[in-house]
Amino acid sequence: MNLAYKRIVVVGGGAAGSMAAAALATGLPGSVVELVESEEIGILGVGEATFPSIRSFHQLLGIDEADFVRATNATFKLGIEFRDWRVPGESYFHTFGDFGVLSGPYALWGQHRRLADASLGRLGEQCLPTLMASQGRFQALSTQAGNGFNYAYHFDATLYAAYLRKLALARGVRRTEGRIVEVVRGPAGVSELKLTDGRVVAGDLFIDCSGFASLLLGAALGEPFIDFSRWLPVDRAWACPSARVGDELAPYTRATALEAGWAWRIPLRNRTGHGHVFASRYICEERALAQLLAQMDGPPIAEPRLLRFTTGHRARMWVDNVIALGPSGGFLEPLESTSIFLVQSALGRLMNLLVSGAVPSAAQVGDFNGAMARQFARVRDFIILHYRLTARRDSALWSAMATMDLPDTLAFKIRAWRQSSQLHQYDEEGFDATSWLAIHAGMGHWPDRPDPALSVVAPAVARHALQMRREAIAATVAAMPTHDAYLRGMLAR
Numbered sequence: 154m155n156l157a158y159k160r161i162v163v164v165g166g167g168a169a170g171s172m173a174a175a176a177l178a179t180g181l182p183g184s185v186v187e188l189v190e191s192e193e194i195g196i197l198g199v200g201e202a203t204f205p206s207i208r209s210f211h212q213l214l215g216i217d218e219a220d221f222v223r224a225t226n227a228t229f230k231l232g233i234e235f236r237d238w239r240v241p242g243e244s245y246f247h248t249f250g251d252f253g254v255l256s257g258p259y260a261l262w263g264q265h266r267r268l269a270d271a272s273l274g275r276l277g278e279q280c281l282p283t284l285m286a287s288q289g290r291f292q293a294l295s296t297q298a299g300n301g302f303n304y305a306y307h308f309d310a311t312l313y314a315a316y317l318r319k320l321a322l323a324r325g326v327r328r329t330e331g332r333i334v335e336v337v338r339g340p341a342g343v344s345e346l347k348l349t350d351g352r353v354v355a356g357d358l359f360i361d362c363s364g365f366a367s368l369l370l371g372a373a374l375g376e377p378f379i380d381f382s383r384w385l386p387v388d389r390a391w392a393c394p395s396a397r398v399g400d401e402l403a404p405y406t407r408a409t410a411l412e413a414g415w416a417w418r419i420p421l422r423n424r425t426g427h428g429h430v431f432a433s434r435y436i437c438e439e440r441a442l443a444q445l446l447a448q449m450d451g452p453p454i455a456e457p458r459l460l461r462f463t464t465g466h467r468a469r470m471w472v473d474n475v476i477a478l479g480p481s482g483g484f485l486e487p488l489e490s491t492s493i494f495l496v497q498s499a500l501g502r503l504m505n506l507l508v509s510g511a512v513p514s515a516a517q518v519g520d521f522n523g524a525m526a527r528q529f530a531r532v533r534d535f536i537i538l539h540y541r542l543t544a545r546r547d548s549a550l551w552s553a554m555a556t557m558d559l560p561d562t563l564a565f566k567i568r569a570w571r572q573s574s575q576l577h578q579y580d581e582e583g584f585d586a587t588s589w590l591a592i593h594a595g596m597g598h599w600p601d602r603p604d605p606a607l608s609v610v611a612p613a614v615a616r617h618a619l620q621m622r623r624e625a626i627a628a629t630v631a632a633m634p635t636h637d638a639y640l641r642g643m644l645a646r
């Protein structure tokens with residue numbers, strides 16, 4: 154293979170670095186890839202909920218699903234249950250599935266709302282994975298058969314990084330353990346890294362996966378940070394696991410709104426991950442920890458860890474010969490589990506350029522940076538929507554979120570929805586129109602008037618279509634095993 158870069162150095166062996174090393178070793182066979190990481194510093198180890206695109210990443214790497222599930226204590230994820238976001242006591246589900254046609258006369262949600270017929274059940278009953286989640290069932294169905302749906306995983310983040318690292322090393326990546334104490338600049342950007350014991354690691358392309366330290370792009374090259382915290386003020390998290398309780402294994406993440414942030418619950422096969430993401434300007438760390446402990450399924454099985462972050466990204470994620478993936482390039486608070494997805498997205502763009510064998514041009518690098526900045530902004534807007542639609546006024550955080558100024562891009566989308574039932578999509582969207590609908594519907598945020606196109610369909614026809622779909626979904630779900638039974642069957646094979 155014609156290789157544009159003779160020696161690629163990946164800095165960091167957390168999820169981002171391990172994903173990069175595995176992708177480079179698989180997509181650029183014969184290339185020299187060196188992974189530098191420090192056991193003393195360790196990894197973040199908290200990214201435990203994912204996004205459905207992770208499955209295509211695993212397919213490209215040739216990963217066997219059962220092998221991966223076994224190695225990482227993984228479970229399946231059909232979406233996220235949001236509790237107490239609009240008002241305390243209410244909940245809704247952000248599904249990875251679909252609601253059929255989204256616009257025009259046959260818009261399923263529109264007809265369901267227009268008929269307002271209690272005998273048709275909840276809108277969620279028109280979506281296969283939403284009903285599966287509510288009954289704790291799981292079965293992978295083929296999308297080719299037309300009745301499939303998207304799903305993702307929960308996993309132990311430390312085991313996941315180790316799993317991919319092992320795969321990368323087996324495919325030829327070299328691992329260097331040691332702490333980087335100096336990043337040496339050269340004409341192309343960075344030329345080499347110096348380790349504590351005097352060893353030097355040279356390269357001609359550097360992938361900065363050093364986490365929040367952003368050793369190369371931030372600290373050495375000084376790329377400015379674009380701060381999103383005026384819209385997304387949470388900036389700390391307590392993370393702590395509890396033992397798994399009982400046989401029930403929810404096939405979804407739960408995000409419960411609290412006084413100054415929200416708490417996650419992520420079920421793994423051997424334990425349950427818990428965390429409280431909060432805004433330090435509205436609550437002190439001690440009170441935030443007490444609120445987390447009160448939320449947990451059982452007593453902690455490890456010391457709670459406090460993590461600090463700022464939501465935003467480096468203005469450019471690719472500068473000279475340095476590309477930052479993961480928190481070293483940018484971080485959006487974890488409400489929609491998008492960090493690993495954004496790593497995957499950047500990695501996909503990078504691999505597309507590298508496989509050509511030519512050094513990317515300035516225009517291609519500019520295009521990469523523009524696309525990543527837009528993708529971050531799209532995901533940012535999606536996350537803001539969850540907060541902005543709240544009817545809560547019971548704490549300083551929620552009052553501020555309900556009235557804050559919005560980015561223009563999001564204000565436009567909200568107007569398009571309110572005025573003309575349009576689920577507007579920009580380029581580089583991370584979330585499709587169904588996801589946007591799930592949040593609007595879940596938060597009870599509807600267009601100001603029904604779409605006139607809906608009245609083209611006779612009510613009896615619409616009712617029949619909704620009844621048929623609801624019954625078909627209910628029958629499919631009733632025949633499925635529980636999530637726990639499905640996992641046990643898969644791992645017994």
Ligand SMILES: Cc1cc2nc3c(=O)[nH]c(=O)nc-3n(C[C@H](O)[C@H](O)[C@H](O)COP(=O)(O)OP(=O)(O)OC[C@H]3O[C@@H](n4cnc5c(N)ncnc54)[C@H](O)[C@@H]3O)c2cc1C
Pocket residue numbers: 164165166167168169170189190191192194195196197198199200201202203310331332333334362363364365366368390392428430460462478479480481487490491492493494
């Ligand atoms: C509270 C919280 C919850 C999250 N939840 C999710 C989630 O549900 N889903 C999701 O997708 N993402 C989530 N994330 C993000 C996710 O944790 C990260 O995207 C993911 O862990 C990747 O991080 P990383 O590999 O870039 O960094 P890290 O895991 O921090 O790894 C950094 C690596 O760089 C190395 N390193 C750093 N400095 C040096 C040095 N001087 N010398 C040598 N090596 C060095 C370290 O040793 C380590 O190997 C969450 C993040 C936070 C803060």
